[in-house]
Amino acid sequence: MTETTAHTGSTTLPVPAAQAELPRSGWLRVRATDQAMLANIRRQYELELDQQVLHPVYENHFALLPLDLPLPDSPGSGSGDPGTVFTGARILVALNDELLITVEPDHPVEALATAQTRIARLPESATTREALLVIIEGLNDAMQDTVDRISLVLNRLADEAVDSSGGYKIGGRQVGVADIAQTAVSLGGAEELIARTVQGQLMLERVARRVRRSSGHAAQEYSTLLSDIQGGRRHARFQHAKVRNIQQSLMTTLDLKQNQIIKVFTVVTAVFTPPTLIAAYYGQNFANMPELALPWGEWFVMGTTAIFALVPLAYIKRKGWLR
Structure with missing residues (x-):
């Protein structure tokens, strides 16, 4: 029988997916493909969590908060095609005063596993909004890792652009139009990934702003978190400007070669x-x-x-x- 996990304070409880009584407090993690569990949530909480939610909405005393984030796929891989080292993670958060539910993709999300460990150390009196704060902090850290690894990829592509402008690679072979085109394709992939990253950071910021309104004594922590998210977004936009500069350099080199x-x-x-x-x-x-x-x-x-x-x-x- 498929099982999911409910997190209540520092306790981890196994919860059967089909027809079992679900917890009324804590953190309930659900896989997006677990139809039995989603049906059980629909029956007990009257929540439709298998629907496509594009923006924050309120349903049956729950706030539904969608997130779509490009997260690192394999730690330590900072080179290669940008599109191959990151995986999109669609996460739907359902939140009320007593219960936090996250509908997660099938592939493991390391940031959520780290957040689970940190939430287990919170005091029993911790609220769901404080638990969500830990989760958003973990996801924001993962997004920062995404931006850092994009920066490493862009540094490699910048070196290739320098080789192209010089006319020769390190091995002595003359750089051709095909080499420039391959670098341009990689830059296009990096630009698309940066756009998705900025969009994900905006979604994180929107969720944090929504929750801060009713977070009570945790409002200051949410304000600090918002500052961190905004700083990460500025870093991502700087990387986007770097992509544009490299693209401009490549186009100039290509024009010179054609001339x-x-x-x-x-x-x-x-x-x-x-x-x-x-x-x-x-x-x-x-x-x-x-x-x-x-x-x-x-x-x-x-x-x-x-x-x-x-x-x-x-x-x-x-x-x-x-x-």
Whole structure:
């Protein structure tokens, strides 16, 4: 039989999912896929927790507070594609004066496990709003970790952008358009992740503001928590500005490379156009061509062709167009 866990003060109680009497106080953790438990909550608390909640609402004396956060997937992984080291966590919080319910994703959320340990050490007199404060603090710390790891990814991408602007990688291979495009794709993924992070921090802030209104003596702690969340959001926006700067640098480098390619083709055209005209002239089938009778006629044509090829090249080099 599937079981969930109710947390009451410092006590952890196993609660059967189907038709059991659920606790009236403490912290009740439920998996989003546990339909039996959700049905039991619907029967006993008259709460629909399997619905899509997009913004805070009130239902049957409970405040329903949705959270959608990009959290670190595997600790210690700070490189690679940004989209592969973070997992979205949808959490629905239901709160009243006696009971706190969290509907969580199937994959484990480390921040909630840490919060569970901290809540177990709270005094028996702790309220649900004080328990929720610990949970939001843990989730905010995880979001800060997300931003820090995004920063590490961006540092690597910034190094790649520097390689691109220099023209060569460390191994000596020239940086091509494909390398720049791959870096740009990674930057796009990082930008999307930062946007989701800022959105998650805004949701955390909205939940904290809602709960602070009725948190009594914990209002000051919630105000401090709001300051921490806002500071984390400023850090995330700084990372977003860094993404934009790197993207601008890459686009400038790409434009320079494209201009360089066009310049090479222009120089080649300028150098080979005069010899092509000479070859076209002497390729005509005229009845009388005096140069054909000259013993040094071939050398004359070859020398003329070389002169007309080198003169445009010397002019272009003198103007500095080859740099």
